[in-house]
Amino acid sequence: MKKKGLPDLFLFFLVLYLVLPIIATALYAFATKWNSTVFPEGLTFQWLKVLFQDADFIQAFGRSVLLSGGAVLLAFLFIVPAIFVVVLYFPKYEKWMQTIVVLVYAFPGVILAVGLIRTYSQFGVPMILAVLGAYVISIFPYIYQGTRNSLRNINAKQLLDAAELLGASKLQAFSKVLLPAVYPGLFVGALLSFSILFGEFVLINLVVGSRFETVQIYLMEKLSTSGHVASAVVFVYLVLMGILTLAISILTKQSKGLVKS
């Protein structure tokens, strides 16, 4: 049994290590006083209330949603069609797509921020647009993987051919057959991208700074002023991430089910 016990112990500690900070932060968000005792002295909704009555937070939240959502939307308008065309009709160009993926991984936000500032500060382009553009590119890997996998799963090419043989026009085949089939996969990519951008801090902080206060920047400011409010922010953030993660996992299961049936 000993041989089996060791890996289990590792797993147990790993899960513990990952969950503890989350639980502690959540507790802190509801604690009345907690700075001299091991456990909080009482529980309260006060901090969340303070947070949701703070117009700054609501605005910051709105900005985050707008920025992340906008980037995802733009990616879907411009990048997804391009991925469709390349995967379906020009497989030889997939090399380029893979290259972009590697590049995005190789140049993290810190490096990209330098480039953006050097490039766009001279042209008088509003920096927030530069960041938005960079966001669109930086979620490319997730959207690309999601789209490509769903196209592969349903044998998109054959599916389109079959639809056209049965008398559908190209447009009909696309909108009536292909899109409904890959929709769950696309949606997962969108949710994943959104949750990643929602937590992004480097670009927005270095390139735009507090002129466009997102949730992350708001949180950074609160770190030094009120621990309880900061933990309430983190708690809200975690709840949102939890909802997104659950949605992603449920959708992934569903899309797998679709393929099997």
Add this chain to the structure above:
Amino acid sequence: MFFALPLVNMFISSFTDSDGFTMNQYKTTLTSSYILQGFKNSITLSAVSALVALVVTLFAVYAMMRFSDPVRERILVMINLTSNFSGIPLAFAFIVLLGNSGLFTLMFEKWGIDAFSSFSLYSWSGLLLIYIYFQLPLSLMLLYPIYYGIQQQWKDAAALLGANTIQFWMKIGIPVMLPGIVGTFSILFANAMGAYASAYALTGSSFNLAAIRIGTLLSGDIFAQPELASAIAVLLGATMISAMILSEWSIKKTRRNL
């Protein structure tokens, strides 16, 4: 346009100053012991955190493989949730646990355990804990499919031919997985090299890391030196690319040996 152009521009700008072409930025970078130390810190921190995460997840995934499917799915969903828990929210969570008046800090004081009194979250060891935290989920997600590739049939076949578990892993399992493990390590390494938010939230710009140096030179706590920032960024990018190339090369090499 939003990606290639800025990078090219950055590359050019790293060779310029007010009078045109120069190598001075690199000279400054490579002779400044401060910047070099930042690189050294970044590399050590990234390598150690990647290694720890890798070893822990290797065992953890092995343990996970013996659970039933639904249980595994549940663990994966939970790990997925933590994989988005990084940057500033994560730094804050660790302050709650281990900061100056953190939960554990107080607990150890109460129990009179002095071993941790020398520990500070705002130092090298604290950063390491946080880096390990955000490496773990990523490492698990990357290793999971690799373990999946080791088929039960192989184990059965090896067992039939008289190999015991240890022999199976030494002769078959590990060699098959090695390219994936090396690849995972280099992705983890690159991931940590580029991390900025957690360290920034925790120590501002006081702890010397390459990514933090870039940030300070850009936003100019004292005075902004974007050209110098460019040079450091180019070098950091080069480190990343080397890590990626190294992993590709080792994967090819291991495949040949199989």
